[in-house]
Amino acid sequence: MANPKHLYELLLDHCCSDAKVENLMIGLVWTLCQTTAKTNTGLAMSPGFPTRTLAWSGSLTGKSINELAGWIFKWNPYQASVAMAAINSCINSRPLPDSVVVENSGEHANLAVFEHFLPQLRNKKVVVIGHYPGIECYQNQMQLSVLERQPAAEDLPDSACEFLLPNADWVFLTASSIPNKTFPRLAELASNAKTVLMGPTVPWLSQLHEFGIDYLAGVEITDADALYHTAAQGGGVRIFERGLRYRIAELTPSLSMGWLKRQIADCVAEKYQLSQDMDSWYAAGNSSRYPKYALLEQVNTRLSRLDSSYKPLWDKHGSAAALLN
Template identity: 55%
Template sequence: MHPREIYNLLLDSASTDTVVKEIIIGLTWTYCSSEGIGLCMSPGQPTRTLPWSGTLVNQKIKDLAPWLKSWDSYQATIGMAAINAVINASSSLIAASAPLYPKVSGNLAVFEHFLPLIRGKKVVVIGRYPGLSQYEQEIDLKVLERQPSSQDLPDTACEYILPEADWVFLTATSIVNKTFPRLVELSQNAKLVLMGPTVPWLPELGEMGIDYLAGVTVTHQELLRQTIAEGGGTRIFETGVQYRVLELAS
């Protein structure tokens, strides 16, 4: 299955008449309540002009899901959160996955989990996660960033860096910003981990070249909702979600 097919797969998986109960666009996370809870990272650019504000509750998921294909970052984010609210409410993969009980917080739990496998390997991470630099002594780490700091490489370096990597950690936000198909293609020589609260728990991702899913489950819905509404970013890992990891069969 070609990675480009992920968009049709996600829309097919969310073809339901179930309606949206609530949507919150927080500073860092967008939250959709429907059959279950769906998350997606919010766009980085604030805006005052969202013409559909106040109209989304009681809309059918199947009508909002196609927004994922939009080039408008806010529409695409709403679409992904709505899709995840359906997929992650009933996915059998979640029960099969292993919960992480890390000594480190947030996204670092994923890198801590994989550390025995990636030590001494060429590792590329898409996106600079807070605290990631602590692993630079143990792994050959390169970070690709759309807005790079002096420690990072620009995202355009992906064409050269990813084919040489042993392991690639890919944020699921790449689905929303449409870079997913190309980044997956470039990472075919590596073990590929799709990670983050935006991850849809779908087995077909294994057919697209994803080796591991590192997504989240909701542990406390009300606290998660409150944390997102109050502007929480990495704080959601302390209040409302837990990382889980699953190796996919290709």
């Protein structure tokens, strides 16, 4: 297994921002973070069990997104969920990759991703990590196994992953596996399958192809206010009817390279602006450290990792990708 911390370091790279928390809400199903002026919103699945002893309740508004994002390494599930929502609020400030809109329609809008892939799934061995309400409707169309930490009905316990994932044709992996830290092992076990990372917790992270992910099925927020109120009022699958919709991106070499190139260009521009501001700061006679020096260091680190992700793709697929563009 590759360094399991690598994904989490990449997530923090993409969260280099001086944005502050405007609203932080831990709902029954979804945790939601909005930055100042509600310009960006991020989601993560809530832990799913109640607690009355969160020492930091009521103290997070006004804190920096960076500070909360650092909780992604915490083992406390509430802290990790807050961190994931904060990270997604930052990532969602950037343009989405080229992707297909999946319209939410029908009785089970939360199953739109499965409907999209259904022609490719029939009669295949399909393992779904995480129970999606209504998923059993596909039981007769594929060899379906649903793994769940708290199994119900026909679900299998999550420990079955060691036995089922290596032989699966398709794996649908809930992105809540990222904050709960099971993602690195699950992605490794699913390396022989077509793997879809899915759900509102999905971070639109260009480097996820490095972990064997073939498709991202994340969300695009279309109405932040409606989403906030729906989640705050206990909404689970109802958020798919109010405030967001699925988008699916296939992480082909061509798409990944184009996405990385755009992010590298944006990062270079951000670095240039910060460097110019720093020069002006010292030219004005200030002797103390430039106030955004830590942010500049984060941008440099992110740029280095983006370059490191782009180079092997170019070395392997560069000429072919150039012909496609």
